[in-house]
Amino acid sequence: LEEIAELFEGKLKGKILHFANSKTLNIDRETAQYFLDVTGAKAISGYEKPHIANSMLLDYHFFSLYPNYDHPTEIVEALFDKHYALCTNLGFHMYY
Numbered sequence: 001l002e003e004i005a006e007l008f009e010g011k012l013k014g015k016i017l018h019f020a021n022s023k024t025l026n027i028d029r030e031t032a033q034y035f036l037d038v039t040g041a042k043a044i045s046g047y048e049k050p051h052i053a054n055s056m057l058l059d060y061h062f063f064s065l066y067p068n069y070d071h072p073t074e075i076v077e078a079l080f081d082k083h084y085a086l087c088t089n090l091g092f093h094m095y096y
Contacts, residue, residue, distance in 0.1 A: 001031060005038040012041035016072065016094075019046030020059045025093060032095030043072040048091025058086050072096040 017039075019025045025046025027035075032044055045062070047055055062079055069075045076094050080087050 001027060001035055005035045008039045010038075010040050012039040014040075014042050016043045016045060016066065017041055018044075018059070018062065020055060024048055024050050027095075029095065036095065043094050043096035045072075045092070045094035048093065049089070051090055054086060055090055058083060058090060058092065 017035075023046065025044070026048055035041065035044055058079070061083060062075070065075050065078050069078065072094055073096070079092070086092075
C-alpha cells in the first residue's frame with residue numbers, strides 16, 4: 001500500500017479508493033493515514049475477510065450510495081443501516 005501511495009502521490013484528491021471483491025484490506029490506522037496523507041484521497045475502504053459473492057452485493061450498494069453523500073461517514077452510516085450483518089461479516093472498513 002505504501003508503494004501505491006508513492007505512485008499516486010497527490011493524485012487522488014477527493015477520491016475514495018475501494019478494495020473490492022477478492023482483495024482484502026488488512027491495515028492499521030497508521031498505514032491508512034499515511035496513504036491518505038500522501039495521495040490526498042478522501043478515504044480508503046475494503047474488507048478484512050474475502051468473500052467474493054457477498055462483497056459484490058455490498059460493493060454495488062456502496063457505489064450506489066457514493067453520489068448521494070458528501071462525507072465518508074455518511075456513506076458508512078447508510079451502508080451499515082441497510083446492510084449491518086453483511087458489513088460486519090465481511091469486515092467492511094473505511095478510513096478517512
